[in-house]
Amino acid sequence: MSADLALSCPVPLRRHTTVQLAHGGGGRLMRQLLEDIFLEAFRSPALAERHDGAVVPLGGQRLAFTTDSYVVTPRFFPGGDIGKLAVLGTVNDLAMAGAKPLYLSAGFILEEGLPLDELRRVVASMREAARECGVEIVTGDTKVVDKGKADGLFINTSGVGRVSEGVSVHPRRVRPGDAVLVSGDVGRHGIAVLSVREGLAFETPVESDCASLAPLVAALFEAGVEVHCLRDTTRGGLATALNEIALDAGVGLVVDEPAVPVDESVAGACELLGLDALYVACEGRMVAFVPEPQAERALEALRRHPVGAGAACIGRVTEGPAGMVSLRTRLGGQRLLDLLSGEQLPRIC
Amino acid sequence: MSADLALSCPVPLRRHTTVQLAHGGGGRLMRQLLEDIFLEAFRSPALAERHDGAVVPLGGQRLAFTTDSYVVTPRFFPGGDIGKLAVLGTVNDLAMAGAKPLYLSAGFILEEGLPLDELRRVVASMREAARECGVEIVTGDTKVVDKGKADGLFINTSGVGRVSEGVSVHPRRVRPGDAVLVSGDVGRHGIAVLSVREGLAFETPVESDCASLAPLVAALFEAGVEVHCLRDTTRGGLATALNEIALDAGVGLVVDEPAVPVDESVAGACELLGLDALYVACEGRMVAFVPEPQAERALEALRRHPVGAGAACIGRVTEGPAGMVSLRTRLGGQRLLDLLSGEQLPRIC
Incomplete structure (x- = not known):
C-alpha cells in the first residue's frame, strides 16, 4: 500500500539511469531506489515492512536484525566520529525495533594508505561506544582496496537484539x-x-x-x-x-x-x-x-x-x-x- | 595462546604505519592487523575465537552471526558476480560455524554514477542466490558516495543462523x-x-x-x-x-x-x-x-x-x-x- 502511495505521488519522478548522490539522501529518490530495485527483487515480507530493523522468528524468540554502512565525511567531528556513529547508529536501529541491542558485527573497508593510527582511534571509539551501550562486537571483517578506490574508511555494522514478548513497535x-x-x-x-x-x-x-x-x-x-x-x-x-x-x-x-x-x-x-x-x-x-x-x-x-x-x-x-x-x-x-x-x-x- | 604463537613467529614483522593492500590479503599482515588493532580493542571472547562466525547465546538458543564486505573487482566474472558472492560467502561463513543459515542483511555502498542497470543485475543475482540457499534478505541499507570515492559498488552482507543442540564446530x-x-x-x-x-x-x-x-x-x-x-x-x-x-x-x-x-x-x-x-x-x-x-x-x-x-x-x-x-x-x-x-x-x- 505504501509503495502505491509513493509511486502515485503528485510530482513525476525523474528517471535516472545512474546512481545519484540523492539516491542516498533519505528522500524521495532513495525511496524510489528502494522500491524499484531492492524491494522488487528481494520481496521479503520483513524487508517490505521498511522498518529500521527486521524482526524475525528464531527458535521461539523474536530476533531484531539491522544493518548500516557508515561513510560520513569528515571521519572526526565535534561530538563523535565514524566509529562512535557506527556503533550507536546500529544500536539505535535495534532500539527503534523495540529490541534490546545485544551483539554487533563490524565490517571495515580500508583504503590503502589510511594511517593505522587513525584506524586505531576509530576502533577505540567503537569499543567505548559499545561498552557504554552494553553491546558486544562479536564478529568482524576487513577488506583493503587500492588507493583511490575508497575514501579512507567505510564501516558497516550490523546488529542483533531480542524483542521482548508483548512488544510490537511498528x-x-x-x-x-x-x-x-x-x-x-x-x-x-x-x-x-x-x-x-x-x-x-x-x-x-x-x-x-x-x-x-x-x-x-x-x-x-x-x-x-x-x-x-x-x-x-x-x-x-x-x-x-x-x-x-x-x-x-x-x-x-x-x-x-x-x-x-x-x-x-x-x-x-x-x-x-x-x-x-x-x-x-x-x-x-x-x-x-x-x-x-x-x-x-x-x-x-x-x-x-x-x-x-x-x-x-x-x-x-x-x-x-x-x-x-x-x-x-x-x-x-x-x-x-x-x-x-x-x-x-x-x-x- | 594463538596470539602469542603468531606474535612469536620467527620472521620479524615489518611495522607499517599505514594500511597496505596486504592487510586485506588473508596472510600474516592481516592476522597482525586483527591482533594489534581489532582484538586488542574489542576484547570480545567471541571475536577472539576468530572463527568465521561468532556463536552467541540468545534466549536459550545458540545464534551464529557473521559479516563480510565484498569489494571484488571486476564485479562480474565467469561463474558469478559480486552479488552472488556476497550471499554465498556469508551463507558459507554461517555454515562453517555449524549453523543453519537463516537471514541476511545487505548493505550497499554505491558510487555516484554507477549504472542502475548494473545494480539491478547484481541485486537479481543476490535474490537468486538467496533463493537457492533458502535464506531471506530481511534488512538493508544504501549509502551513496561521490564519484571517485568508491569503486562502483561495495556490498556488506551479515548473516544470522541457528546452531543446533550438540553441534560444536571449532x-x-x-x-x-x-x-x-x-x-x-x-x-x-x-x-x-x-x-x-x-x-x-x-x-x-x-x-x-x-x-x-x-x-x-x-x-x-x-x-x-x-x-x-x-x-x-x-x-x-x-x-x-x-x-x-x-x-x-x-x-x-x-x-x-x-x-x-x-x-x-x-x-x-x-x-x-x-x-x-x-x-x-x-x-x-x-x-x-x-x-x-x-x-x-x-x-x-x-x-x-x-x-x-x-x-x-x-x-x-x-x-x-x-x-x-x-x-x-x-x-x-x-x-x-x-x-x-x-x-x-x-x-x-
Missing part, C-alpha cells in the same frame, strides 16, 4: 489521535559534521547529538507506555522520519512547528547555510508515537534521562490525508512538510 | 590424528577473477567455484560425522585456511600435495602466472577436520552432493610443531606451507 500500529513526541532538539549532528566539512566557525560550536536511544526506549517500556512506533531521525532529519511513517502507516500527521525543539546555534547555522533544521540529520534523537492519554507519562519518562531531557510533544496523528505531513508554521500558516526529492547533505552518516 | 576441537578433508579442487575462484581482470584467455576457461557449502555441512551432520572444525578456503586459499586452524588449534598439520585436487586448467594458469594454487581463493570449497576413522564416511557424504563431488582426504593433524603446516611435495620432499606475509591477489572477494 508504523502499522500508529493510530489517528496518537501523540507525536520527539526526544530532544533536532539537527545537531548534521550541523556539527557540516561545520567541520565546510570549515565554518559558529559563535557557539555545535556538537553532534550522537547518543544511544536504547535507554530512552527502555524508559518508555518501564513506564508502561504503549509505544506504537519509534523512528530515529537520521538521514533526512525529523521531516523525513515523519513522512516515512505517515506513508507506511497510511495516516496524516499534523506537526506544530513552534513545538519542535531546535537549539539556537543550530537554527542560526541553518539560517546562514540556507538549510531547514527539520531536514537536518540527528544521531541521538527519535520520534515516538504513543496514545495521546499517555503522552505526558511518556514525556516524563524520556525527560528523566539526560539524552531525553529536551523531549517534547510536537504533533498528532490524523485520519488523513494518508501519507501527508502538515506543518503549522510559526506565523500561523500551514504548509506541507514534504519528502525532499534531492539531497540536502550528502555523507552525513 | 578449531579447539581439532585433535591430533584427525583427518583433513577438502571438499573439491582448489583455486578456481581466484583464477576466474584474475582471468577477467588481466584479460587472459586460457585454453579452457576457468569458472569460479562460487557455491553454497551449507548442503555439504548438512550432509556431514546427517551422516553422523563428528565434525571437529570447518573452514572455507577463501582469501589466501587452502594454505591460509590450514595455517589459521593450525595456529588457533595449536596443532601441526601434514598435507600430502599430490592428494590436493587442482584442476588442470587452474594448474596451467597458476604456472603461467607464477601463482601457487594452494594460496588461490576458492568460494565454494572448505576443509573439514573429522576423526580419522570417520573420514571415509565423511567423504562419501560430501561426494553425494555435486559441489562435493571432488572431495578428498589431503592430510592429517599431528601433535606439533604447533601452528605449522608441512607439505609433502610431489617430488617426495617436505616443505613448510607458510602464511603469506604479503598479498597474492588483492580484491578477490
